[in-house]
Amino acid sequence: MNTDTNHLSELNKEQREAAIHTGGPLLIIAGAGAGKTKTITHRIVNLIKEGISPERILAVTFTNKAAKEMRERIILEIQKNTTGQEKIPFVSTFHSLGVYIIKENARLLGLTKYFTILDEGDANSIIKEILKEIGIDPKQYDPKKIKNIISREKGKFTHLADYAEREKGTYGVMVAQVWNLYEKKKMKENSLDFDDLLLKATKLLKDNAEIRKIYQEKWEYIHIDEYQDTNEVQYLMSKLLSENNQNICVVGDADQNIYSWRGANLKNILSFEKDYPNAKIVLLEENYRSTKNILEAANTIIKKNKYRPDKNLFTRKNTGEKIGLYEALDENDEADFVATKILEIIDNGAGAAVAGSLSPRARGALPLDPSVCETPRPGTPAPLSEISILYRANFQSRALEEAMLRYNIPYQVLGVKFFERKEIKDTLAYLRAALNPESLSDIKRIINFPARGIGKVTLVKIFANEIESLPVKMRIKINNFYQTLEEIKEKIHNSKTSDIIKFVVKTSGIEAELASGGEEDIERLENIKELATLALKYDNLENGAGIEKLLEDASLASDQDSLIVTENKKEKIDAVKLMTVHASKGLEFNNVFITGLEDGLFPHKRHDEADGFDSEEERRLFYVAVTRARSKLFLSFANFRTIFGSRQINAPSEFISDIPADLLEKEGEKGGIKTIYLE
Numbered sequence: 264m265n266t267d268t269n270h271l272s273e274l275n276k277e278q279r280e281a282a283i284h285t286g287g288p289l290l291i292i293a294g295a296g297a298g299k300t301k302t303i304t305h306r307i308v309n310l311i312k313e314g315i316s317p318e319r320i321l322a323v324t325f326t327n328k329a330a331k332e333m334r335e336r337i338i339l340e341i342q343k344n345t346t347g348q349e350k351i352p353f354v355s356t357f358h359s360l361g362v363y364i365i366k367e368n369a370r371l372l373g374l375t376k377y378f379t380i381l382d383e384g385d386a387n388s389i390i391k392e393i394l395k396e397i398g399i400d401p402k403q404y405d406p407k408k409i410k411n412i413i414s415r416e417k418g419k420f421t422h423l424a425d426y427a428e429r430e431k432g433t434y435g436v437m438v439a440q441v442w443n444l445y446e447k448k449k450m451k452e453n454s455l456d457f458d459d460l461l462l463k464a465t466k467l468l469k470d471n472a473e474i475r476k477i478y479q480e481k482w483e484y485i486h487i488d489e490y491q492d493t494n495e496v497q498y499l500m501s502k503l504l505s506e507n508n509q510n511i512c513v514v515g516d517a518d519q520n521i522y523s524w525r526g527a528n529l530k531n532i533l534s535f536e537k538d539y540p541n542a543k544i545v546l547l548e549e550n551y552r553s554t555k556n557i558l559e560a561a562n563t564i565i566k567k568n569k570y571r572p573d574k575n576l577f578t579r580k581n582t583g584e585k586i587g588l589y590e591a592l593d594e595n596d597e598a599d600f601v602a603t604k605i606l607e608i609i610d611n612g613a614g615a616a617v618a619g620s621l622s623p624r625a626r627g628a629l630p631l632d633p634s635v636c637e638t639p640r641p642g643t644p645a646p647l648s649e650i651s652i653l654y655r656a657n658f659q660s661r662a663l664e665e666a667m668l669r670y671n672i673p674y675q676v677l678g679v680k681f682f683e684r685k686e687i688k689d690t691l692a693y694l695r696a697a698l699n700p701e702s703l704s705d706i707k708r709i710i711n712f713p714a715r716g717i718g719k720v721t722l723v724k725i726f727a728n729e730i731e732s733l734p735v736k737m738r739i740k741i742n743n744f745y746q747t748l749e750e751i752k753e754k755i756h757n758s759k760t761s762d763i764i765k766f767v768v769k770t771s772g773i774e775a776e777l778a779s780g781g782e783e784d785i786e787r788l789e790n791i792k793e794l795a796t797l798a799l800k801y802d803n804l805e806n807g808a809g810i811e812k813l814l815e816d817a818s819l820a821s822d823q824d825s826l827i828v829t830e831n832k833k834e835k836i837d838a839v840k841l842m843t844v845h846a847s848k849g850l851e852f853n854n855v856f857i858t859g860l861e862d863g864l865f866p867h868k869r870h871d872e873a874d875g876f877d878s879e880e881e882r883r884l885f886y887v888a889v890t891r892a893r894s895k896l897f898l899s900f901a902n903f904r905t906i907f908g909s910r911q912i913n914a915p916s917e918f919i920s921d922i923p924a925d926l927l928e929k930e931g932e933k934g935g936i937k938t939i940y941l942e
Contacts, residue, residue: 270308270344274301281512281545282306285313288505288539289512290532294576295561295890296552296851299514300333303486306512307352308340310484317341319481320352321504323360324488327816329849330356333488353482357497358819361460364467368474372463377698377811379454380818384683385704386410386456393444404437413442417458418494418526420465453701457819458496465500479507490515490535494526502538509539517571521845521884529570550576550890552851554583557892560922565886567921568879585928587897588919594659594859597901598666600931601652601856604897605672605839608854609645647673649853651840653888655865658906659858660841667839677842682817686777686787687794691817693767694810697751713776715740747771760801760809764794844888855892857885860900861913885918897930 271279278298281291282305293299303322311317322337324330334354341348355363362380369376381389390406416426423446427439449455455463468475485505487493490513493501505511513535520529536542550558558576565571587604591597652663660676667674681687689712696705703726710725711717721737724730730741747770754766768774768791777788801809840852844865859865866881889896900915919927 270312270340271305274298274305275549277545277547277549278302278305281547282309284512284543284545285310285510287509288535288542290535290539290542290544291512291514291547292544292572292574293514293516293547294550294574295516295519295887296550297547297576298549298551299488299547300329300336302547303488303512303514304333304336304340307337307484307486308344311341311345311348315484317348317350317352319483320486321360321482321484322352322354322486322488323357323501324354325356325492326849327356327359327820329488330354330359356819357493357500358457358460359815360500361464362815362819364464364478365455365460368467371467371471371474373450374455375453375699377453379452379695379699379702379705380460380815381449381454381456381704382683382818383410383457384688389448389704390441390445393441393448397440397444399437404434409438409441412438413445414456414458415526417462418496420462420495420499451701452703453699454704461494461496461500465496465503468500468503475503476507478504483508484510485512487511487513488515489519491517491520491529491532492522492527493531494528498528498531509541511539518565518568518574518883519848519887521848521880521887523880533570533572546572546574548574548576550578551580552893553578553890554580554894556583556585556926557889557896560586560896560926561886561889563923564882564889564918564921568882570879584895586922586926587895587930588927589897589899589930590915591899591901593901593903594662594905595666597858597899598662599669600899601663601858601897602666602670602672604856604930605647605650605854606670608650608895609647647837647839650856651842651847651850651852651854651891652856652858653842653844653847653891654858655844655867655884656859657843663841663858667841673836673838675836675838675840677840677846681790681793682820684787684790686773686791687817689773690764690767690771690791690794691814693748693751693771694755694763694814697748697755698807698810698814700745700748709771710741710744713772715744717741717744755807755810760804760813761795761798763810764791764798768795844884847891848887851891851893853893854895854897855888856897856899857888858899859904860898860916860919861904862916863913864904865916866918882918898927899930 271282274282275298278301281289281302284306291299291302293302307320307322310320322333324333334351337354338351341351353360365372365374365378366376369378387406387410390410391401394401394404394406394409423439423442426435426442430436430439449459468478482504485501487501492515501511501513513532515532517529517532520527520532523529536544553561555578558578562575589597589600591600654660654663664674664676666672682691689709692705692708695702696709699705706725707722710722717737717740721733721741724733725741730738733741750770751763751767754763758766773791774788777784777791798809798813801813803809804812840850844857857865865885898919900913900919902913904911904913
């Protein structure tokens, strides 16, 4: 038994209680900013100091960013608190864990090791093609909606046969037909979508006792982060992996369950004690992030929800500033307030000269690439990256972006993923097609980029194995294309990951194509060069493993991963972060603006709120938004907002009136009368 507990000295009583628990189920209810990652990290280090091999420990979370942070903190603590320990636990996202299990058992699933992971765009394109093949107009039946139905059913661990048996209506029958053809196409192309990564891995564990035993013995101690966000498949995967040893530690907060629309089941965390009757429960209520005023507002807001374990966040930090509240005329007035307040924050009121330096031509214009708009501003005393603007719906970003441009404030929009840019997807498609020639989606994407004179009719004949019927010159072009893929495949198994990216861009002709183009093409080439820079971190993996990992990470990238890309740059972008409240989960900033607090927008108007269990989610979402702020929180709403071309009159959100009046202070009150123009 290890008696050295110095590594636990920085934990509070409750965190320490969780960290030293070594046997049996453990539920850690961790409020926002209560140090859950720190607690999990020290628990894992304590297990290692107790003699558990790091390789027998599994830690699973939801985003690459969270997994990266957890892995780095675990490595640091292992180095600080153990001697000669070089092995580390398996830290992963749920989807990456699924990929790992599937790759190790690919043959059992009728796949090769190099199966393609379809992103949402690729999956929707396949469904659109299927609709056309069966004579249905994709404009009449939205492929994305059909894909979402399939995804939701898979998340519930529903099988196609069960769905087809249940849904007898015209639309349900059509969805079942599309789903069936969709599965066949994926199998033919040796590809899986996001949902398959969880579903197939879990089904393998459930149906195959030998496989299940291998992973149960491999990972003796299992940690699941953000347990309130697990869907049925993730819940079952966790239960199957831990059923033998029962050493499962889950961490979560019912108050931060905001993903029911994509299958997250709040009942999973609320029923943990029922699933594991001998579970130990630890409640983390001390917040290390926010001021007392912000926490008091958050506690008051969330107490109105009924479906939650009772807890009350507290902090030893100071009272802090009051919460700013701005009543705007419209969305443009609101955006102007946010922009001028940001200048006030970063320059102590000295932002007027900077704002005046922007050319009139830029006023009201949107950047060509909305993911990053950077204008150097020397001498800024406060970091822009510590300021975040949150909104409920993506369309709200337009007015805010225009204001950032008008006032010359650098900004970055989360939600525009680096890996979704066309030039990046083209480059990665060459890699995937080289490893998996059966991936017709990738072949279709790149066979005529750069242009090779290979049209749609020729492509149909290629996919139908009728190449011999084509003219000689066309056959030569096709053979040259496939020869390029062979050269890339050979390079993948013999070179460093970053060198492979450079080779692909040059050999495919992408570099020559973009280098001879206009300004936008040059920018696209710069983005590909950034991909090569990003690939440097995979250079230590040999024999193609680096490319495999790069492709996996690219396929599973989330909104927050655009932050990882910019963090990897030598010169980090100091910019205000714009994002939806959903994308902000897990992040924190010194200054946070929550915009659009109007009835019908936030809380969002929904048509399925008959069940009170579901209707509480908007309040949880607001709670998440509020608890992103460390020092200062601003709330704003507009009396008028133009939505879908129609100017609407709005009532303030009920959430504003939920906050005690003594915690609020009005912002931007001026003398005079506002003139309101009604269209």
